[in-house]
Amino acid sequence: MNRLTPLLLFMVMILSSCNKETNDYVTAFPYMETDKGKWGMITNDGEVLFSQEFKNQPTVVRNGVFLVKNEANLWEIYKAEKKPEKIGSEYTGATIFSNGRAIVCEKDKYITIIDTEGKTIKTLDEIDGKRVNTVFRFQEGYAKYIAGEDYGVIDMDGNSVIPSNYCAIMDCSDGKFIAIDKKYKTEYKSFCYDKLKYTVLNTKGEILFEIDGSEYNQVGKFKEGLLPVCVKKKDSDTEIWGIINEKQEVVIKPDEKITGIEQIRNGMFTYYSEGGWGLMSLEGKTLIKPKYNYLSFDGDNRLMAYNWDEDKGGMWFVDTNGNQLNKEPYRGAWGFEELDNKHALVMRTDRSYSIIDEQYENLENLPKMVHAENMMGDDAVECNYLDIPQLLDKLNVNQNGMEGVSFKSTPETAVKALSKFLYQYGDEKHPGTSAFWFKDKSKISYDRMTDNVYLSVEINFYGNISYSVSEGQGGYNVEWCDEDNGRKVGYMWNDVKVKSFRLKFSNDVTMKGKLDRMLQELKKRMRKAGRVVKENSGAMVVALDNNRTALIYMQPKEIVMEWGDIGSPESLSIHEYDGVRENLSLTPDEERADGENQDIDMPTDEETATGYDNGEAGDNSYGNTDDIQEPEPDAYD
Numbered sequence: 001m002n003r004l005t006p007l008l009l010f011m012v013m014i015l016s017s018c019n020k021e022t023n024d025y026v027t028a029f030p031y032m033e034t035d036k037g038k039w040g041m042i043t044n045d046g047e048v049l050f051s052q053e054f055k056n057q058p059t060v061v062r063n064g065v066f067l068v069k070n071e072a073n074l075w076e077i078y079k080a081e082k083k084p085e086k087i088g089s090e091y092t093g094a095t096i097f098s099n100g101r102a103i104v105c106e107k108d109k110y111i112t113i114i115d116t117e118g119k120t121i122k123t124l125d126e127i128d129g130k131r132v133n134t135v136f137r138f139q140e141g142y143a144k145y146i147a148g149e150d151y152g153v154i155d156m157d158g159n160s161v162i163p164s165n166y167c168a169i170m171d172c173s174d175g176k177f178i179a180i181d182k183k184y185k186t187e188y189k190s191f192c193y194d195k196l197k198y199t200v201l202n203t204k205g206e207i208l209f210e211i212d213g214s215e216y217n218q219v220g221k222f223k224e225g226l227l228p229v230c231v232k233k234k235d236s237d238t239e240i241w242g243i244i245n246e247k248q249e250v251v252i253k254p255d256e257k258i259t260g261i262e263q264i265r266n267g268m269f270t271y272y273s274e275g276g277w278g279l280m281s282l283e284g285k286t287l288i289k290p291k292y293n294y295l296s297f298d299g300d301n302r303l304m305a306y307n308w309d310e311d312k313g314g315m316w317f318v319d320t321n322g323n324q325l326n327k328e329p330y331r332g333a334w335g336f337e338e339l340d341n342k343h344a345l346v347m348r349t350d351r352s353y354s355i356i357d358e359q360y361e362n363l364e365n366l367p368k369m370v371h372a373e374n375m376m377g378d379d380a381v382e383c384n385y386l387d388i389p390q391l392l393d394k395l396n397v398n399q400n401g402m403e404g405v406s407f408k409s410t411p412e413t414a415v416k417a418l419s420k421f422l423y424q425y426g427d428e429k430h431p432g433t434s435a436f437w438f439k440d441k442s443k444i445s446y447d448r449m450t451d452n453v454y455l456s457v458e459i460n461f462y463g464n465i466s467y468s469v470s471e472g473q474g475g476y477n478v479e480w481c482d483e484d485n486g487r488k489v490g491y492m493w494n495d496v497k498v499k500s501f502r503l504k505f506s507n508d509v510t511m512k513g514k515l516d517r518m519l520q521e522l523k524k525r526m527r528k529a530g531r532v533v534k535e536n537s538g539a540m541v542v543a544l545d546n547n548r549t550a551l552i553y554m555q556p557k558e559i560v561m562e563w564g565d566i567g568s569p570e571s572l573s574i575h576e577y578d579g580v581r582e583n584l585s586l587t588p589d590e591e592r593a594d595g596e597n598q599d600i601d602m603p604t605d606e607e608t609a610t611g612y613d614n615g616e617a618g619d620n621s622y623g624n625t626d627d628i629q630e631p632e633p634d635a636y637d
Contacts, residue, residue, distance in 0.1 A: 024099055025340050028061035028080055030054075031353065032371040041066070041080060042372075044343040046355050046363040049080060059375045063097040063116050067377050073584070074107070075377070077118060088118025092512075093381035098138040101156050103381045107513070110385050111135050113158050122158035125385075130164055133452045136380045140172040142203065150182050153205070162205045174222035176208070177201045193217045194232070209248065216244075220261065226251060226282075228261035228269075243269065243282070251282060266300040268320060279303065279320060288322040298335035298344075306332075317344075317360065326360040334374055345372055382452050382509045388521045391451055395503075397522075399529035399544045399563065402501060403457070407548070407564065411435075411465040412493040414444060421446045421457075435466035435479055435491035452510035458502040460564070466493050500564030507557050507582055515582040518559045519552065526550045526563075533569035538577035543569045556583035 028043045033051060039058055040051035058068040061080040065087070070076050075094040078084035094104040097116060105111045110125040111132055124132045130147035135154070137143065142153050142161060152164030153172070162169070166179040167188050177200070180188050184196035198211040198219050211219060211229075217239070220228035225246050230239050231254040241261040242254035252258075252269075258280075260272030267282050271290065278290030288295070294306040301320050307313040314329030331347040336358070339345065343363075344356050353369035354362045400406045404417035415422070415433050422432045422444075430436040438444070444459045469478060469490040478490035507515050523540045530544035539553035550563035551572055566572070 024062065026060040026062055026334075026338060026374075027064070027340070028066075029334075029345060029372055030058045030060065030066075030375065031367070031369045031373075033368050035351075035370055039068075040367075042355075042367065042369075044339045044345075044355065046366050048367055050082060050084065051367065053084065057373060057375055059096055059377050063100055065097055065116050067094050067096065075104070077102075087116075088114060092384045093378045095137040095379070095381060096377035099141065099156060101138060102377075103135045103137065103143060105381050105384045107384055108386070111381055111383050113156075124154075124158055127152060127154065127158075127160050128163050131451070132383060134380050134382050136171075137376075137378070140175070142172045142177075144169050144171065151179070153177060161203060162201060166199070170221055172203065174224065175203055176222045177203075178219060178221070187213075208246070211248070222246075223264040224266075226264045226269075228264065229254070241271070252280075252284065262295075263297050265297045270295045270297070270303075279322075287320055288318070296335075298337050299341070302336070304333060304335055326356070338374075347372075384452075384510055386451060386453065386510045386514060388514070388517055391453060392521060392525065394450065395455075397503065397525070397561075399526070399546055399548070399550065401498070402503065405459060405498065405501075407498045407546070409498050410493065410495060411438065411444075411461060414459060414498065415465075418444065418446065421448050429481055435493050436481065438465035439468055439491060441465050449509075454506050454508045454511070456502075456504040456506070460499045460502070461494075461496045462499045463496040464494055465496070466491055468492075498564065500562060500566050502560065502562045504561075505559045507584070513582065513584060515554060515559050519554050522552045522559065522561050526552060526561075534572070534574050536574055536578040538580035539574035541569045541572050541574060553577040554580045554582070556580065 026044070028041050028049060030039045031042050032039055038052040039054045039056070041049040041053070041058065041061065043049060054068050056069045058066045058078075060066065064080055065077055066080055066084075067075050067077055070090065072090070074090040074092060076086055076090055077088045077094070078086050088104075089106050091104040092107050093111075095102050100116050101113055101121065103111060104114055110123050111134075112123050113121040115121055124135060124145070126132060127145060127147055130150075132145055132147050134146040135143055136145065138156065141156055145152055145154055145164065147164040149167070150164040151166045151169040152160065153162035153169065155161050162177060162179070165182055167182045167185040169177055169179040171177075179199045179201060180196055181199055187193070187195040193213045194217055196213045198213065198216075200208045200211065200222075202208055215231075216229040217232040218230035226243050227245070228241055229244050230241050232239050233256075238256075239259060240254045240256050241258045242250060243252035243261065243264065245251055252261075257273050258271050262270040262272070262277070268279055268287060269282070270277055271280050273290040276290035277292045277295035278286060279288035279295065280286055288303075288305075292305045293308045296304050298304050298317065302325065303318050303320070305316050305318045305322075307315070315332055316329060317325040317333075319325060326346075328348070331349065333344055333346040336342065336344045342358055345353060346356055347353050351370040353372040355366060356362055395402050396404065401409070403421075405414045409417070412435070415438070419433050422437075442461050442464055444465070445457065447454065447456045449455070469492060470487075478492050480488055480490045505511055505515070505518055507513070511518070519538070523535075526540065526542045526544070530542045530550065532540060533543050534541040539551070542550040542552075544550055544563065548564050549566050549569050549572070550561065551566060551574070552559070552561045553574060554577055
């Protein structure tokens with residue numbers, strides 16, 4: 001899956017968090033007066049609500065409240081007042097409020113919808129009879145959710161609007177959803193968009209029409225009844241973009257000069273061509289030449305234009321003819337629409353922020369602001385409830401194997417049993433269950449997610465799993481394939497048995513803070529399956545009743561269990577695991593993702609290596625595979 005760069009994540013956040021129809025605006029934002037100080041809060045018109053109040057950075061204010069992490073890394077909610085008043089509980093995950101609703105989850109509980117007083121509107125344990133794993137931030141009054149491995153949509157009160165029958169869904173835009181039916185899951189995960197169909201639904205969950213991926217390889221989001229679409233040229237990776245309407249009539253014919261379309265608004269659209277972003281009318285007239293590194297609407301007749309190289313201009317507000325509106329270039333900005341349509345927050349120089357009015361004048365009597373950030377809370381909230389015994393039962397973890405594979409399994413039967421988890425295998429020539437993928441390999445490995453728990457599995461065999469044979473060799477069960485060089489090659493399964501299993505749980509998502517509970521449950525199960533030979537606080541070795549060995553141990557970020565032919569119980573050392581405790585600190589990647597924290601500093605060249613030809617971008621189109629939220633390959637169950 002393509003990934004958004006930090007810049008484009010910032011752009012997506014700005015563009016998606018505006019909601020003109022409901023006036024659901026940001027009304028205040030966090031700032032710091034000194035590099036080593038604490039965070040305060042200032043309103044759009046420059047009134048300081050409080051200063052030097054919070055050690056951790058708060059979110060922006062919407063609906064009169066904001067969120068901030070405490071020392072236990074849990075979200076707290078406060079009313080945006082001179083003396084902030086805490087409301088509600090503490091949460092492992094929380095989105096920013098939208099129209100008086102937020103998605104939250106308390107420790108060891110299911111996801112809930114709450115109001116601005118912290119009162120529960122609805123508990124989202126199950127939707128349409130399926131356990132809910134994840135719920136995303138509200139957009140246009142609706143939120144996507146994941147149940148099992150599939151996506152659906154709920155309204156502001158938690159009622160099901162679109163059942164979880166889709167492997168991907170875009171956020172609501174222009175009152176429509178674009179989704180991919182789960183029957184196309186294999187094609188979607190393999191990026192074979194020409195072999196799937198996009199389903200367009202309304203906010204009642206009714207299917208309006210379908211778009212064939214063989215005609216339009218990628219699609220953007222609807223805006224003003226129009227949809228950006230992509231055509232991939234034959235025998236080339238080149239993608240050209242155009243626009244269709246709700247009747248699927250061509251409004252802008254896909255053109256080689258247009259290799260990306262971002263936003264559509266007021267009879268105009270931003271487009272990418274020959275290394276830059278410009279503005280064009282729906283009649284095909286160029287209004288602003290494609291000369292900017294990024295260009296986005298900030299109102300019907302105003303745009304924000306970025307040049308990363310400050311020597312070439314920095315960031316400017318421009319009109320639809322490209323005329324500069326502000327008197328000085330900025331390093332970055334949160335536009336007028338992001339706030340109240342009357343003010344914008346700008347970064348004038350390094351560590352110098354200001355608020356400007358509609359005449360692009362700096363407001364007077366502002367405090368010194370060396371940092372000001374657009375923190376929006378979590379983009380998605382994960383369920384934190386976990387029944388560990390039930391999880392292990394679901395995985396069928398026992399002394400003889402797991403997930404339908406045992407020590408008696410052959411490679412062929414093991415691969416078939418695990419086929420739905422082996423998404424990394426399979427192409428047009430070789431299905432994922434083909435012996436081709438395991439030639440000269442002695443183990444099957446896969447990562448996946450179930451009940452919001454990440455797990456990694458390795459199954460080792462006594463020898464190679466499969467091998468290749470030339471034409472004329474082999475028996476009746478050879479899988480023959482015509483290779484690119486014209487030769488016919490066959491692949492056969494070896495008749496070898498399973499040697500050992502390795503199961504690892506990482507302390508991500510729901511498992512965070514629960515490693516010790518998992519350790520104790522695994523110990524309990526293996527203790528019943530044999531004789532404990534060694535044990536300390538962080539590990540255990542068991543001589544199993546099936547004449548094999550089990551080793552269970554804790555590391556700071558994971559729990560591992562290995563069992564099978566892994567050595568004699570007496571030979572295994574567990575001294576290094578004694579006293580090990582779970583490390584609850586965030587990884588660098590988690591810290592970057594935590595709270596969707598986005599500064600408005602001008603991104604570096606490295607950050608803005610956007611890879612436009614690969615279709616990476618933000619709000620309205622151009623890289624729709626990022627807008628359609630998908631689970632990681634090999635992940636969800």
